[in-house]
Structure formats: C-alpha cells, structure tokens
Amino acid sequence: MAKADEAAATITVEGLQALLRAIRAGGYRAIGPTVQNQAIVYDDIESVDDLPRGVTDEQDGGRYRLARRDDDALFGYAVGPHSWKKYLHAPKLRLWTAERVGENASVTPEAPPTDRLAFIGVRACEIRAIEIQDKVLVNDMYVDPHYQALRESALIVAVNCGKAGGTCFCVSMHAGPRVEQGFDLALTELLDGTEHSFLVETGSDEGRALLAQVPHRLASSREVEAGEAVIEHTAASMGRNMRSDDLNELLMSNLEHPRWDEVATRCLSCTNCTLVCPTCFCTSVEDTSDLSGARAERWRRWDSCFTMDFSYIHGGSVRASAKSRYRQWMTHKLATWIDQFGSSGCVGCGRCITWCPVGIDITEEVRAIRGGDASTEDSR
Amino acid sequence: MPQTLKACAPPPYPMAPTMTPVTRFIRESAEVFTFDLAPECATPFAPGQFNMLYAFGVGEIPISISGDSQSPERLTHTIRAVGPVSAALGRLKAGDQVGLRGPFGVGWPVEEAKGFDVLLIGGGIGLAPLRPAIYWLLRHRAAYGRVGVLYGARTPEDLIFGAELEEWRRTPDLQLRVAVERAGPDWTGDVGYVTPLLSKLRFDPADAIAMICGPEVMIRATALALEDAGVADSRIFVSMERNMKCAIGHCGHCQFGPLFICKDGPVHRYDRVRSLLAYREL
Numbered sequence: 001m002a003k004a005d006e007a008a009a010t011i012t013v014e015g016l017q018a019l020l021r022a023i024r025a026g027g028y029r030a031i032g033p034t035v036q037n038q039a040i041v042y043d044d045i046e047s048v049d050d051l052p053r054g055v056t057d058e059q060d061g062g063r064y065r066l067a068r069r070d071d072d073a074l075f076g077y078a079v080g081p082h083s084w085k086k087y088l089h090a091p092k093l094r095l096w097t098a099e100r101v102g103e104n105a106s107v108t109p110e111a112p113p114t115d116r117l118a119f120i121g122v123r124a125c126e127i128r129a130i131e132i133q134d135k136v137l138v139n140d141m142y143v144d145p146h147y148q149a150l151r152e153s154a155l156i157v158a159v160n161c162g163k164a165g166g167t168c169f170c171v172s173m174h175a176g177p178r179v180e181q182g183f184d185l186a187l188t189e190l191l192d193g194t195e196h197s198f199l200v201e202t203g204s205d206e207g208r209a210l211l212a213q214v215p216h217r218l219a220s221s222r223e224v225e226a227g228e229a230v231i232e233h234t235a236a237s238m239g240r241n242m243r244s245d246d247l248n249e250l251l252m253s254n255l256e257h258p259r260w261d262e263v264a265t266r267c268l269s270c271t272n273c274t275l276v277c278p279t280c281f282c283t284s285v286e287d288t289s290d291l292s293g294a295r296a297e298r299w300r301r302w303d304s305c306f307t308m309d310f311s312y313i314h315g316g317s318v319r320a321s322a323k324s325r326y327r328q329w330m331t332h333k334l335a336t337w338i339d340q341f342g343s344s345g346c347v348g349c350g351r352c353i354t355w356c357p358v359g360i361d362i363t364e365e366v367r368a369i370r371g372g373d374a375s376t377e378d379s380r
Numbered sequence: 381m382p383q384t385l386k387a388c389a390p391p392p393y394p395m396a397p398t399m400t401p402v403t404r405f406i407r408e409s410a411e412v413f414t415f416d417l418a419p420e421c422a423t424p425f426a427p428g429q430f431n432m433l434y435a436f437g438v439g440e441i442p443i444s445i446s447g448d449s450q451s452p453e454r455l456t457h458t459i460r461a462v463g464p465v466s467a468a469l470g471r472l473k474a475g476d477q478v479g480l481r482g483p484f485g486v487g488w489p490v491e492e493a494k495g496f497d498v499l500l501i502g503g504g505i506g507l508a509p510l511r512p513a514i515y516w517l518l519r520h521r522a523a524y525g526r527v528g529v530l531y532g533a534r535t536p537e538d539l540i541f542g543a544e545l546e547e548w549r550r551t552p553d554l555q556l557r558v559a560v561e562r563a564g565p566d567w568t569g570d571v572g573y574v575t576p577l578l579s580k581l582r583f584d585p586a587d588a589i590a591m592i593c594g595p596e597v598m599i600r601a602t603a604l605a606l607e608d609a610g611v612a613d614s615r616i617f618v619s620m621e622r623n624m625k626c627a628i629g630h631c632g633h634c635q636f637g638p639l640f641i642c643k644d645g646p647v648h649r650y651d652r653v654r655s656l657l658a659y660r661e662l
Contacts, residue, residue, distance in 0.1 A: 098399070106399060109392075109393035140629050142630065145394075255659050282633065284633070285625050298440075303632070312623050319661045319662075324661030328635070336637055
C-alpha cells in the first residue's frame with residue numbers, strides 16, 4: 001500500500017454500499033464502526049446500514065457520550081474504545097497445544113488465521129498505530145506469525161476525519177488527521193446540504209481494482225477542495241495539543257519529577273489506558289493443563305504495565321508503586337519507544353484520556369512536567 | 381549422542397517450545413539444581429545467553445545456560461527453585477522432558493576481552509551464567525591476560541559447583557576467591573561480601589574487563605568497587621534479570637528504560653545502564 005497516487009473519484013452512499021459488497025464478495029470479512037452499548041465499536045458489518053449513521057461522540061477526560069448529528073454522516077465521530085489491534089493482535093490467543101503420550105510430549109503450534117480482514121473506516125492515527133505495531137511484531141528481530149498473516153492480507157479502507165474528538169491530538173503527533181499512506185482506499189465524507197458523497201483516493205492496486213467494480217466518477221475540483229476543507233477544519237479543531245519534539249529528552253531527564261508522585265495519587269492502575277491504546281502491545285502468557293496432566297496449552301493475552309504481576313521477579317515486583325507504573329507507561333509511550341523503534345509510541349488518538357476513569361490527560365501530564373501551563377504551551 | 385548435531389531450522393513459531401529430554405540431573409544445594417538437555421538439533425549458544433524452559437503444564441521461565449558453549453549438544457542449566465515453574469523443573473529426573481526455546485540474548489564479551497585481564501564476579505546463582513565464560517577463558521587461556529573469579533554466597537551450604545570450585549582453585553593461572561556471608565567455624569575461606577576481595581586479585585585496572593552477575597544490589601556495589609579500583613565503566617559488563625514472558629521482544633515485560641533485557645541483554649555494558657540503575661523501580 002502506498003501513498004495516494006492519482007486523481008480522486010467520487011462515490012455516493014450507494015457506491016459505498018457497492019464497495020462493501022465488492023469487498024465482501026472478494027472474500028474479505030468486513031469490519032467497521034458500529035453502535036453498541038452507547039459507544040462506537042468495531043464489529044463485523046454487512047452493509048452501510050450497520051455504520052453509525054447520524055451519530056457523533058462527545059469526548060473529554062474520563063467522559064464519552066454519543067449524540068445525534070443533524071445530518072446523516074456515516075463517519076461523523078472520532079475513534080471509540082476499540083482499535084484495530086483487537087483484530088491484528090488479539091486480546092486472547094491460543095499459541096499452542098501440547099500432548100503427553102507416555103514419556104514423550106509434543107507441541108502443536110496454532111496455525112496463523114487465514115481470515116482476510118477488511119478494515120472499514122480506519123483513521124490516519126490508526127494507520128500510524130498499525131505501522132507502529134508492525135515495527136514491534138513483524139519488523140524487529142522476531143516475527144509474530146499470527147499478526148503477520150492477518151496484517152499482510154488486511155485491506156484498509158481509510159477515512160479522513162471529518163470531526164476532531166474532544167481528546168484528539170493527532171496533529172501534535174504528526175499522525176493525522178489526513179490519511180497519507182498505508183491504505184488501499186481512502187474516503188473523505190462530503191456532506192453538502194442534500195448531497196452526501198465520498199471522495200475516494202486509491203493507494204494500492206487492490207484499491208484501484210475495487211474502485212473499478214463500483215459506480216464512481218472523477219471528482220470535480222469543487223469536491224476535491226471541499227475534501228481539503230474537511231481535513232483542514234478537523235486539523236484546526238483538535239481537542240488537545242502537546243508539544244512533542246523533545247519528549248524523549250524531557251521525560252528521561254525528569255524521572256524524579258514530583259509530578260509522578262502527584263499523578264500516582266489519581267491513577268487507579270486500572271489498565272484502561274493500555275487496553276484502549278492502539279499501540280500498546282504488551283502481553284502475558286498463561287500455561288494451563290487439564291486435570292490428567294496429559295494436555296497443556298499456552299494462551300497469550302493482553303497485559304498491562306500497570307499490574308503488579310507485570311514486573312514480578314522472585315521476591316517482588318520491580319515496579320511496586322503506582323508512580324513507577326505510570327512513569328513506565330508514559331515514558332515508554334512518549335520517550336523510550338523512540339530509542340526502541342524509531343518513533344513515538346503515541347499517535348494522539350486521545351483514547352487514554354477519554355477512557356481513563358479519573359480523566360488523567362497525558363497532554364496535561366507532559367505540560368506539568370514541562371513546568372509550563374496551557375497558556376504558554378507552544379501548540380502543534 | 382552424535383558428536384555434531386544438525387543445526388536447527390529457524391522456528392516458524394517463536395513461542396512454541398521443543399520438548400527436549402533431560403539427560404542428567406544433579407542437586408547443587410538445597411535450593412539449586414543443574415540439569416542437561418539433549419536437543420535434537422544444534423542451537424549453538426554464546427556464553428551468557430539464556431533459554432526459555434517450560435515445565436509441562438506449569439509454565440516457562442528464562443534460564444541462563446550454565447554449560448560449555450563448545451559442547452552445544454548438551455545444554456546445561458542451573459536453577460534455583462524460587463517459584464512454581466522452577467520448583468516443577470526441580471522435580472524432574474533424567475528421561476523427563478523440558479520444553480526448550482532459545483538461545484536468546486546478548487552474552488558476555490569473551491571475544492572483545494581477548495588480550496585483557498578478565499574478572500568474573502558472581503553472587504549466588506549468578507555464578508551459573510558466568511560458568512560458560514569461565515569455560516571459554518580456560519579453553520582459550522593464552523588469549524587472555526590474568527583471569528580472576530570472585531564468587532559470593534550466603535553460606536557454605538549454598539555454594540554451587542563445589543567440585544569444580546576445587547578444580548579451579550588448583551588451576552594454574554586462575555585466581556579464585558570464594559566468600560560467604562555467614563559461616564560456621566569449619567569454614568576457612570573468606571567471610572563477607574565479594575567486593576572487598578577485589579583487592580586480593582592481581583589485575584591491571586587499566587587493562588581489565590569485568591563481568592558481573594548476581595542480585596542487582598550486588599551488581600551496583602561491585603561495579604562501584606571496580607570503578608574505584610580504576611576499571612572504566614565501559615569495560616564492566618553486567619547480566620540483568622527482569623520478568624520475561626516471550627524472550628523475543630514482544631511481551632514488553634523485561635523493559636528497562638529503552639532496553640529490552642531479552643534482546644538487548646541480558647548482558648549489558650555498564651556505562652549504558654548505570655544511569656538507569658540509579659532510579660528506583662525503573
């Protein structure tokens with residue numbers, strides 16, 4: 001998948017429906033945003049009717065509410081609690097089973113899934129997040145075969161955000177809102193009074209082949225300009241901002257800053273931030289056996305640096321205090337990730353702020369450590 | 381046992397262990413035991429590297445290889461029973477099987493140390509990951525300057541590799557000092573920590589490389605003493621331990637600042653970790 005490389009096309013809502021049909025007919029399992037339990041979450045979708053029509057979200061520290069829009073937008077909201085890592089890097093995965101026959105045991109690895117996933121409505125920050133997880137799970141010293149199989153066959157239909165969420169700061173992290181690479185198709189939703197259409201950019205041969213199966217026409221220059229205006233408006237209305245050019249030096253030279261103690265008085269170590277984060281990749285393994293001891297399995301599950309078990313070595317946990325665990329999470333996300341994988345681990349999606357039950361705001365914590373306040377914060 | 385094993389193919393499933401027979405099990409002390417595994421294909425290892433060992437149905441832990449890297453057809457591990465998995469491994473006997481993944485990580489700088497005086501300092505079970513380096517140095521003795529081994533344990537009963545310690549004591553060109561923290565009247569060796577024994581070793585601080593393995597507090601104290609003696613921090617190497625679930629840089633548990641102990645270590649150059657070691661709970 002590459003950068004958008006040719007003139008944009010325009011499709012209607014019916015065209016989007018045809019696109020979903022073509023994707024599913026091509027053997028993909030289509031997954032996209034849906035409304036469930038008063039939140040926008042990713043799930044299997046069959047048609048445009050499964051998308052959250054006319055719905056938006058209100059997000060702030062520790063707060064998430066859905067609301068009605070006064071139009072029929074299908075992508076008129078920011079990201080919800082799910083991210084695509086739910087599919088690519090499963091929350092729970094059996095890695096292998098083992099069987100003991102007499103003196104000998106043998107281990108049978110779980111074969112990688114053969115599902116071809118089509119992600120519908122992937123935002124720029126989420127593409128960046130997937131690319132960040134690629135660096136950890138595929139492009140480092142060892143390959144995770146399950147992630148690799150799903151990732152390589154995945155189709156990405158991206159969406160340029162038409163609305164910035166209340167906790168969004170992708171602009172600060174240079175991760176959005178414009179989708180620039182890593183997609184097969186990229187949509188920009190255009191809502192112009194009575195007209196409802198989508199600009200479509202193609203980013204791969206597969207994307208071009210799909211578009212060719214769908215009724216579309218060349219976008220007019222007015223439509224292209226309208227699409228630009230949507231993205232510019234989103235970029236200009238970020239709910240949060242954070243200076244990000246010096247975070248490695250700033251945080252690693254402030255490992256004993258009093259703010260860590262202060263945030264520890266609020267942090268519940270609940271692990272929400274790590275579960276909703278689209279880049280957090282940490283896992284644990286659970287080795288189990290049946291009662292006879294003849295069969296055993298290993299499961300991998302998401303883990304969090306906020307638990308005591310995470311750093312346990314005989315005698316106790318290395319990070320016994322909430323302060324040290326919050327510091328580990330934030331310094332890893334914003335600072336040491338750069339040493340490890342060449343980029344920040346943060347994409348500015350704002351999920352950790354929204355889904356923190358006490359509304360801890362990573363941008364505010366950085367500001368506090370920087371010693372400045374919001375009024376002097378040098379934005380974006 | 382064939383003398384040369386066919387090399388193992390790179391495992392397509394890096395989290396899947398290979399069940400491997402235990403060929404020898406010996407008890408070193410009340411808590412510590414050593415066993416050999418006979419892998420079906422060769423997984424050459426460097427001194428200081430570790431394997432992930434799986435006790436069937438119980439769990440998996442990282443264990444440094446304590447045997448001779450020049451005989452990789454026999455993988456020796458020395459383990460202290462401290463948790464459920466190490467305790468389960470301690471109940472094995474010859475003929476049983478252990479799940480094996482590895483080897484992993486960066487080992488001791490035995491090549492870089494050629495031409496230098498070499499100091500190896502182990503605390504407790506920390507002597508086990510150093511033993512492959514000692515074997516290496518003895519096998520290539522002429523390539524190195526003076527070699528000194530310091531080993532500290534809690535009591536004489538906790539000492540591991542007893543017969544070998546006697547052998548090393550008699551080995552020409554190998555300085556060995558063993559200290560215990562507490563001892564009865566029949567102990568004739570040194571009492572206390574290992575750090576004061578540094579002054580008993582003959583070495584040229586300007587031309588020495590040190591390798592340390594033991595509890596973190598012992599590592600810090602020993603590195604400090606070495607620096608006081610004039611050894612540069614870039615010539616001190618320390619082997620570190622953290623919680624580890626995968627050993628392949630994916631689980632995130634072993635992070636230490638920017639480092640993954642599993643793939644950037646377990647052996648680290650001290651000047652690259654000393655500032656991080658200064659922070660509590662990092």
